[in-house]
Amino acid sequence: MSVPCSLSARFKGSFAYFTVKDRLPQILTKVIDTVHRTKSAFLEEYGEEGIEAEKKALAAFSKLRNELHTDKPLLLLMDNLPDTELWNQYLEHQQSLLSENDQPSWFKSPWLYVECYMYRRIHEGIVLSPPLCSFDVFKEVKNESFFQSQQAIIALCTYLQELAKKIKDVGEEQLKEEFFKLLQVSLWGNKCDLSISAGQDNSQKSSPLASLTDLQSCILVNDTDHLWTVLSHGMKMRSSQASVSRVDIVLDNAGFELVTDLILADFLLASKLATEIHFHGKSIPWYVSDTTKSDFQWTIQQLRAANHRWMSKCGSNWDSNLKKEVWLYHDHLFWTLPHEFCKVAQVAPDLYTELQKSDLILFKGDLNYRKLTGDRKWDFTVPFSQALNRFHPAPLCSIRTLKADIQVGLKCGQGEQLTSSEPTWMISGQYGVIQFSALI
Numbered sequence: 001m002s003v004p005c006s007l008s009a010r011f012k013g014s015f016a017y018f019t020v021k022d023r024l025p026q027i028l029t030k031v032i033d034t035v036h037r038t039k040s041a042f043l044e045e046y047g048e049e050g051i052e053a054e055k056k057a058l059a060a061f062s063k064l065r066n067e068l069h070t071d072k073p074l075l076l077l078m079d080n081l082p083d084t085e086l087w088n089q090y091l092e093h094q095q096s097l098l099s100e101n102d103q104p105s106w107f108k109s110p111w112l113y114v115e116c117y118m119y120r121r122i123h124e125g126i127v128l129s130p131p132l133c134s135f136d137v138f139k140e141v142k143n144e145s146f147f148q149s150q151q152a153i154i155a156l157c158t159y160l161q162e163l164a165k166k167i168k169d170v171g172e173e174q175l176k177e178e179f180f181k182l183l184q185v186s187l188w189g190n191k192c193d194l195s196i197s198a199g200q201d202n203s204q205k206s207s208p209l210a211s212l213t214d215l216q217s218c219i220l221v222n223d224t225d226h227l228w229t230v231l232s233h234g235m236k237m238r239s240s241q242a243s244v245s246r247v248d249i250v251l252d253n254a255g256f257e258l259v260t261d262l263i264l265a266d267f268l269l270a271s272k273l274a275t276e277i278h279f280h281g282k283s284i285p286w287y288v289s290d291t292t293k294s295d296f297q298w299t300i301q302q303l304r305a306a307n308h309r310w311m312s313k314c315g316s317n318w319d320s321n322l323k324k325e326v327w328l329y330h331d332h333l334f335w336t337l338p339h340e341f342c343k344v345a346q347v348a349p350d351l352y353t354e355l356q357k358s359d360l361i362l363f364k365g366d367l368n369y370r371k372l373t374g375d376r377k378w379d380f381t382v383p384f385s386q387a388l389n390r391f392h393p394a395p396l397c398s399i400r401t402l403k404a405d406i407q408v409g410l411k412c413g414q415g416e417q418l419t420s421s422e423p424t425w426m427i428s429g430q431y432g433v434i435q436f437s438a439l440i
């Protein structure tokens with residue numbers, strides 16, 4: 001099957017161009033500033049060795065920023081991590097697509113590749129600066145964004161606990177309504193990412209439940225009914241056979257968005273729409289605010305320890321879900337590779353086999369959407385299942401706010417109409433999709 005070309009900074013004036021030219025250097029500058037500001041903590045923890053490491057990391061990041069600014073060729077990774085070889089093979093593959101005189105570079109290669117590559121090079125800079133190896137350059141902003149969303153988190157935890165009290169008596173119609181509501185909360189939670197805002201505060205300040213009705217018209221594709229059919233069918237089948245219904249959530253951002261995902265996951269178990277939830281996070285710091293294992297655990301511990309009855313109730317329930325293994329956390333290295341998802345079966349067959357066990361996979365966020373659709377110049381009306389390019393481990397759904405200029409599965413004329421009335425509709429995060437594809 002032929003696929004369109006990749007989005008790339010080589011298209012001047014595109015969002016990819018703007019990202020590589022302005023947003024990525026801004027993020028790198030913030031990284032440099034963070035490491036610099038942490039100097040005294042490094043000194044305290046590791047002595048002189050910490051200071052030497054800080055200098056080494058800063059030199060690596062300044063060099064990286066310079067390579068980016070001047071559109072230098074992309075380089076092989078020099079660390080020795082489990083994914084190093086895969087990254088270096090990917091560079092060779094990109095090279096093989098070019099003529100002999102050309103080399104993959106920041107402003108010429110696919111946007112998805114170079115953007116992922118920047119985060120992997122940041123990680124390399126840290127890993128090659130021992131003893132800083134486990135320092136997360138984005139931890140501080142992720143934690144701040146959690147604290148800045150406190151009121152919204154309290155509102156959600158309170159709502160969930162009130163719902164939990166009556167859940168056994170809730171009829172099918174109301175259950176469906178509650179599911180729709182919490183799914184939308186999780187969708188709009190995706191507005192709060194720190195990559196699009198280049199690390200600036202982008203947290204949820206007010207209760208997200210109050211604005212759902214107003215926001216409904218901003219959901220451009222809403223396949224919630226299909227999701228409901230899959231989940232409620234699973235629930236009915238199970239009552240006769242005592243089997244499991246497994247939902248996988250491929251997580252995106254820590255902070256408020258993660259809490260909305262955990263709230264949804266809690267509801268799926270409490271309502272018996274699912275019996276097992278598998279979360280997939282990132283194994284290295286990624287796209288500023290993406291969730292790592294440490295963010296996942298930290299968030300649950302923060303809730304547990306909170307000085308608010310319903311917040312701490314949520315935290316302790318979630319802790320016990322993990323202990324009972326009805327919630328499971330995975331962080332396969334594939335999620336931080338530059339590959340499109342249609343390559344999972346080939347590059348990470350173990351992950352593909354794991355995903356095939358799912359009854360429904362929810363992919364959160366914009367980057368996952370870009371990877372699902374290959375980050376290509378698709379027409380707006382191309383069916384989602386076609387853009388998936390044969391990636392189909394299980395029924396799946398993308399839940400994303402639009403923050404990159406790619407969107408498929410729209411009605412004829414819908415994209416063009418939005419472009420003329422609201423030129424920034426694809427990158428403003430004001431619109432969203434809940435886009436489903438059944439097994440074919």
Ligand SMILES: O=P(O)(O)OC[C@@]1(O)O[C@H](CO)[C@@H](O)[C@@H]1O
Pocket residue numbers: 019023115190193194195196197252253287364365366367368370401402403404
């Ligand atoms: O995956 P997320 O957190 O929803 O978004 C990540 C993101 O901000 O990073 C890219 C730009 O740098 C955009 O494509 C996208 O909006």
Ligand SMILES: [Mn+2]
Pocket residue numbers: 193195252253287289290365367
């Ligand atoms: Mn993200």
